[in-house]
Amino acid sequence: MVPLAFLGVFFAWPVAAIVGLGFGEGGVLRVLGDGATWDLVGFTLGQAAAATLFALVAGMPVAFLLARCRVRGAGVVRAAVMVPFVLPTVVVGLAFRALWPDGGVLPIVLANAFFNVAVVARTVGGLWARVDRRAEDAARALGASRPRAFTAVTLPALAPAIGSAASVVFLFCATSFGVVLVLGGARHRTLETEIYLRTVELFDLSGAAALSLLQFVAVVAVLLVGGAARRRRERGMPLRVEPPRRPTGGEWGVVAAAWLVVALLLTPVVGLLVRSLATRDGWSLDGYRALAGTGERGTLAVTGLDAALNSVRVATDATLVALAVGVLSAVVLVGLRRHGSWFAETLDTALMLPLGVSAVTVGFGYLVTMDALPGDFRTSPLLVPLAQALVVTPLVVRIVLPVLRAVDERLRQAAATLGASPWRVWREVDLPLASRSLVAAAGFGFVVALGEFGATSFLARPDAPTLPVVIARLMSRPGQLNSQMAYAACALLMVVTTVAVLAIERLRVPSGGEF
Amino acid sequence: MLRRALTAATAFALLTGCSVTTGQAPADRERVVTLVTHDSFALSQELLDGFKADTGITVKPLASGDAGEVTNKLVLTKDNPIGDVAFGVDSTFASRALKEGVFAEHASPEADKGAQRYRLDPPNRLHAVDVGDVCLNIDVAALEDVGEPTQLAQLADPKYRDMLVVQDPATSSPGLAFLLATIATFGEANWRNYWGQLAANGVKVVSGWEEAYTQDFSGSSGKGPRPIVVSYASSPSAEIGDDGQPRTKALLDTCYRQVEYAGVLSGAKNPEDAKKVVDFLLSEAVQADVPGQMYVYPSREGVALPEAWAKAAPLPTSSRSLPADEVDANRERWVQEWRTIVQG
Numbered sequence: 001m002v003p004l005a006f007l008g009v010f011f012a013w014p015v016a017a018i019v020g021l022g023f024g025e026g027g028v029l030r031v032l033g034d035g036a037t038w039d040l041v042g043f044t045l046g047q048a049a050a051a052t053l054f055a056l057v058a059g060m061p062v063a064f065l066l067a068r069c070r071v072r073g074a075g076v077v078r079a080a081v082m083v084p085f086v087l088p089t090v091v092v093g094l095a096f097r098a099l100w101p102d103g104g105v106l107p108i109v110l111a112n113a114f115f116n117v118a119v120v121a122r123t124v125g126g127l128w129a130r131v132d133r134r135a136e137d138a139a140r141a142l143g144a145s146r147p148r149a150f151t152a153v154t155l156p157a158l159a160p161a162i163g164s165a166a167s168v169v170f171l172f173c174a175t176s177f178g179v180v181l182v183l184g185g186a187r188h189r190t191l192e193t194e195i196y197l198r199t200v201e202l203f204d205l206s207g208a209a210a211l212s213l214l215q216f217v218a219v220v221a222v223l224l225v226g227g228a229a230r231r232r233r234e235r236g237m238p239l240r241v242e243p244p245r246r247p248t249g250g251e252w253g254v255v256a257a258a259w260l261v262v263a264l265l266l267t268p269v270v271g272l273l274v275r276s277l278a279t280r281d282g283w284s285l286d287g288y289r290a291l292a293g294t295g296e297r298g299t300l301a302v303t304g305l306d307a308a309l310n311s312v313r314v315a316t317d318a319t320l321v322a323l324a325v326g327v328l329s330a331v332v333l334v335g336l337r338r339h340g341s342w343f344a345e346t347l348d349t350a351l352m353l354p355l356g357v358s359a360v361t362v363g364f365g366y367l368v369t370m371d372a373l374p375g376d377f378r379t380s381p382l383l384v385p386l387a388q389a390l391v392v393t394p395l396v397v398r399i400v401l402p403v404l405r406a407v408d409e410r411l412r413q414a415a416a417t418l419g420a421s422p423w424r425v426w427r428e429v430d431l432p433l434a435s436r437s438l439v440a441a442a443g444f445g446f447v448v449a450l451g452e453f454g455a456t457s458f459l460a461r462p463d464a465p466t467l468p469v470v471i472a473r474l475m476s477r478p479g480q481l482n483s484q485m486a487y488a489a490c491a492l493l494m495v496v497t498t499v500a501v502l503a504i505e506r507l508r509v510p511s512g513g514e515f
Numbered sequence: 516m517l518r519r520a521l522t523a524a525t526a527f528a529l530l531t532g533c534s535v536t537t538g539q540a541p542a543d544r545e546r547v548v549t550l551v552t553h554d555s556f557a558l559s560q561e562l563l564d565g566f567k568a569d570t571g572i573t574v575k576p577l578a579s580g581d582a583g584e585v586t587n588k589l590v591l592t593k594d595n596p597i598g599d600v601a602f603g604v605d606s607t608f609a610s611r612a613l614k615e616g617v618f619a620e621h622a623s624p625e626a627d628k629g630a631q632r633y634r635l636d637p638p639n640r641l642h643a644v645d646v647g648d649v650c651l652n653i654d655v656a657a658l659e660d661v662g663e664p665t666q667l668a669q670l671a672d673p674k675y676r677d678m679l680v681v682q683d684p685a686t687s688s689p690g691l692a693f694l695l696a697t698i699a700t701f702g703e704a705n706w707r708n709y710w711g712q713l714a715a716n717g718v719k720v721v722s723g724w725e726e727a728y729t730q731d732f733s734g735s736s737g738k739g740p741r742p743i744v745v746s747y748a749s750s751p752s753a754e755i756g757d758d759g760q761p762r763t764k765a766l767l768d769t770c771y772r773q774v775e776y777a778g779v780l781s782g783a784k785n786p787e788d789a790k791k792v793v794d795f796l797l798s799e800a801v802q803a804d805v806p807g808q809m810y811v812y813p814s815r816e817g818v819a820l821p822e823a824w825a826k827a828a829p830l831p832t833s834s835r836s837l838p839a840d841e842v843d844a845n846r847e848r849w850v851q852e853w854r855t856i857v858q859g
Contacts, residue, residue, distance in 0.1 A: 197685060462575065463577075479753025483737075
């Protein structure tokens, strides 16, 4: 019930309230009858589908490398794929614009995929590390070629995680905002950018409500299709802790592909670092020096370091909430699934919805509802981590659930037969098998919260700026030094991210069977 | 067992408002005035500290988006406002805010020191804090050969072909200001014609100021291909080279003036202290701090501009502007028409 209460209070209620306001003004049908509206829907779904495909193709080799291979630099790859996730969209948009000065559909798709390779690598890698190798080895022994063994044995086993990753990535891309704004200009608009314009600039709440409704319907449809596809595949299978081993033969090709993907992901990152150091007359560290203080003439209210600390604080809070809600949800979902229930499906879909609903809708919804909570919650500093937790929770569920669902029921029954309480079964059987994915979910959630700017930017923010906020502020000012500082702040954000990922990876959930 | 108990306790603690890692809120006994602002708000900490020492009032800024977003949030919450004072509603959105009754009257003793020049309504609910002029900026060196344009009309000349980059008025506040500048210059009858000529002359449209100024414009850090950009009158003050000479220049006959206002919110929980904060924003000390902190010009008369500004960014004297209610009434139609002309 905790997950449902959380979703109800911090998501369903605010969204329903603001959409209800829009409906109160009438004019919704007019927007739905407009041909241009349906073009928006088409473009939104089309670019999201294309970006999802790109992210899947690029993410799979990386997932293989992370899950299966004992090669030098795997730790670096693990952290490197996470870095894109925290970069503010406006910065990434500008980086891609440098390559495609006129913007357009291709850079939008590539930029969206760029952000989401990590989702695929993490979600699929989490399960891949647990899939029993012996089935694959048996297939090979029976004469199947490597690709055949992969498509016939491994791929079906990974399908639930691939489906999970695809639906998350699709939702992220369908609601991506900054990238589309920077690269699409006025020509390519999505539901998300149009909802933003109507809500924030035109104050056309009824138009925004109509589009929010469409977005909602589209998202639910995608989730149902994805869920149906997943369900056909999710089943118990023998999970074990598979130690990574040295790649052999053709596997090196996959490893090389993974390295190529990482190199491509790091290209814009290197570009940012160059811009943080380059001036009109050579190289300088001025941007970093200024960031150590409060910027040129006190541009910033706090030092860059304080902003980094604020970011870490907020992201920690968000991750804790998301882990609590997410793990509880996953446990509930698994329990319900064992008895098969429509309720489980509904809850599963409901948990994903916050990813697919416009951040500006949620933000403005908070404004018209949260004053009813004690202490006028609209301007509470807690609202930011809670709003971020809404986005992080579905990711936690998606990462943990495939592993929990795959736990072999017979193991649990055996433990229960031997007299273990349900709690003890969970602790002795599920937790050890799921622990690595829990850690992965925590690390991933933290990074998403760290870089999250959508929900955050539409909430009223008390003056404790996080790094993304500082970057946005610096970007909007003229002058070489401000620009250098903005990119230096991006570099700082990437350092914080990498350190955080590496630190969380070091955490080991104490348990038997693990490592 | 322990783990789940911890998790539950953590969740409970967070939901009931005491975060694990976020600091505690200040005690209720403090006199706090919440100032709803746009994202670009900044003031020197010394000034805020001094104000607190003098009056005992702590100003708590609440950043709430750009001018439009701030206005709409204030309208949405007018029955139970999220703060006591708001700063950042500009001339484009002011009439919407006034019509909706967002602001309360306040006869400020500081209002006749220059702010009265931008007064919108007789009862004086909104007080001008600063003015920001949106003007064309040029890269001085890049235009040496063809000659600098001085008037908007010249940009339709083929010799400035493919040199201008502007922002989309639907997504960008300077972009909208520039569209309004052309409407104010050429009139309702001729502005469409002018934009038709600009489109034929290769004007580039991007969504935001950041892309235009830091990437397409040749005179700033991005060293892009286009030497003429829509930016602010104050921007050249940040583009002074090592030789002390500004690399860019604002064209002072192409400007549109936007005024940013502050006012006490109707329904403020603390109206008396809120009035003091408005007076503080209009005071000599804050007005002198405004250019360096927010790249805008003080509304108060007789306040000296920073040194770099005197040379590179004087206040334009012939800026245009349109009446706030006219903008409010026509804005959406103008932007739609602009889209049709420029993007076909």
